[in-house]
Amino acid sequence: MPKNGFKSITVNERVYDRFYQIFFDQKEKLAMKGVNSFAGYVTHCLEEMMKKDETFSKFTPKIEKISVDDKRVILNDIIKNRIVEVQFDQNKLSCMFCNFDDCKHVGFCESMPEVIEIQGMMQFPKKRRTKK
Numbered sequence: 740m741p742k743n744g745f746k747s748i749t750v751n752e753r754v755y756d757r758f759y760q761i762f763f764d765q766k767e768k769l770a771m772k773g774v775n776s777f778a779g780y781v782t783h784c785l786e787e788m789m790k791k792d793e794t795f796s797k798f799t800p801k802i803e804k805i806s807v808d809d810k811r812v813i814l815n816d817i818i819k820n821r822i823v824e825v826q827f828d829q830n831k832l833s834c835m836f837c838n839f840d841d842c843k844h845v846g847f848c849e850s851m852p853e854v855i856e857i858q859g860m861m862q863f864p865k866k867r868r869t870k871k
């Protein structure tokens with residue numbers, strides 16, 4: 740049983756041997772990076788892989804807000820390296836970049852407090868009209 744705060748996994752012997760061989764060959768180099776055990780080396784490999792995966796993953800939208808007014812939201816799509824305009828069409832949002840109203844840019848806008856506020860203001864006159 741691994742000690743508290745640790746978990747163990749089982750891997751194929753061939754995979755284990757390959758990793759162990761690399762660890763063994765680079766022991767001194769790895770020690771300089773603060774990696775002193777085989778378990779530490781495998782942890783180090785997994786952490787490096789996660790860092791790379793985060794940077795390149797298509798499934799992690801990397802978007803930032805540039806500006807908001809009552810007609811449009813301007814976003815920076817960091818992954819595509821493009822400026823994206825999302826317009827308010829009546830009370831619906833539509834993305835001028837994707838030509839969709841359900842893309843990740845619209846999704847990003849829908850969770851912005853400013854957009855929720857603007858949509859609330861747009862809905863208000865409609866509600867008044869239906870009450871009459």
Ligand SMILES: [Zn+2]
Nearest residue numbers: 834837842844
């Ligand atoms: Zn879009």
